[in-house]
Amino acid sequence: LAKTTQPISMDSYEGQEVNITCSHNNIATNDYITWYQQFPSQGPRFIIQGYKTKVTNEVASLFIPADRKSSTLSLPRVSLSDTAVYYCLVGANTDKLIFGTGTRLQVFP
Amino acid sequence: DTAVSQTPKYLVTQMGNDKSIKCEQNLGHDTMYWYKQDSKKFLKIMFSYNNKELIINETVPNRFSPKSPDKAHLNLHINSLELGDSAVYFCASSPHDGRTGYQFFGPGTRLTVL
Numbered sequence: 500l501a502k503t504t505q506p507i508s509m510d511s512y513e514g515q516e517v518n519i520t521c522s523h524n525n526i527a528t529n530d531y532i533t534w535y536q537q538f539p540s541q542g543p544r545f546i547i548q549g550y551k552t553k554v555t556n557e558v559a560s561l562f563i564p565a566d567r568k569s570s571t572l573s574l575p576r577v578s579l580s581d582t583a584v585y586y587c588l589v590g591a592n593t594d595k596l597i598f599g600t601g602t603r604l605q606v607f608p
Numbered sequence: 609d610t611a612v613s614q615t616p617k618y619l620v621t622q623m624g625n626d627k628s629i630k631c632e633q634n635l636g637h638d639t640m641y642w643y644k645q646d647s648k649k650f651l652k653i654m655f656s657y658n659n660k661e662l663i664i665n666e667t668v669p670n671r672f673s674p675k676s677p678d679k680a681h682l683n684l685h686i687n688s689l690e691l692g693d694s695a696v697y698f699c700a701s702s703p704h705d706g707r708t709g710y711q712f713f714g715p716g717t718r719l720t721v722l
Contacts, residue, residue, distance in 0.1 A: 531709055533708070533709035533710070540715075540716070541715060541716065542716050543698075543711075543713050544713065545709075545710055545711065548709060548710065584649070586651075588709055590708070590709060591708060595653060595656070596653060596709055596711060597653075598650070598651040598652070600649075600650070
């Protein structure tokens with residue numbers, strides 16, 4: 500299973516764009532890159548998933564370079580409610596999600 | 609409409625007791641899971657069931673026994689509770705429709721063993 504490395508914490512202000520980068524040097528050919536968000540006292544919530552290039556949904560964008568050894572979750576114009584822990588996961592097995600330490604994003608007014 | 613629900617939300621009990629946590633999903637998913645999130649916030653998978661059959665059993669003490677009466681329910685029974693069992697336990701479910709890593713999590717059950 501590919502190991503992921505992401506910053507422990509990040510700070511931002513409301514209205515700014517936040518980019519969280521995740522390194523996964525040993526990503527396998529069949530692996531997908533998935534990001535989850537976890538608010539305090541809640542379960543993780545699926546945000547976005549991609550295999551290569553760029554994926555965008557109503558919540559975020561995911562940028563994956565050609566070598567797939569890293570990925571960047573982009574949150575446009577964050578608000579206070581985006582304060583959460585963001586997890587980057589890499590794998591091909593739907594059933595076995597491996598959560599790392601995540602990135603704690605704190606958004607200030 | 610709650611997609612994945614767990615009961616109870618909080619559970620405080622004494623060491624040595626036996627307790628159960630219930631989980632139900634109304635999403636029609638085939639697979640359900642139990643995760644444990646400890647005080648350091650590490651989230652680890654414990655069990656996975658697909659259509660009532662156990663498919664993942666991580667290194668979990670046999671005091672923990674999952675039970676799936678049907679594919680919409682996955683309960684977790686814990687015998688002889690220990691201090692180290694204190695954690696937040698999350699239930700999750702996923703469809704088997706080709707999407708990898710796509711799981712819905714419940715709100716969690718905070719277990720405190722005194």
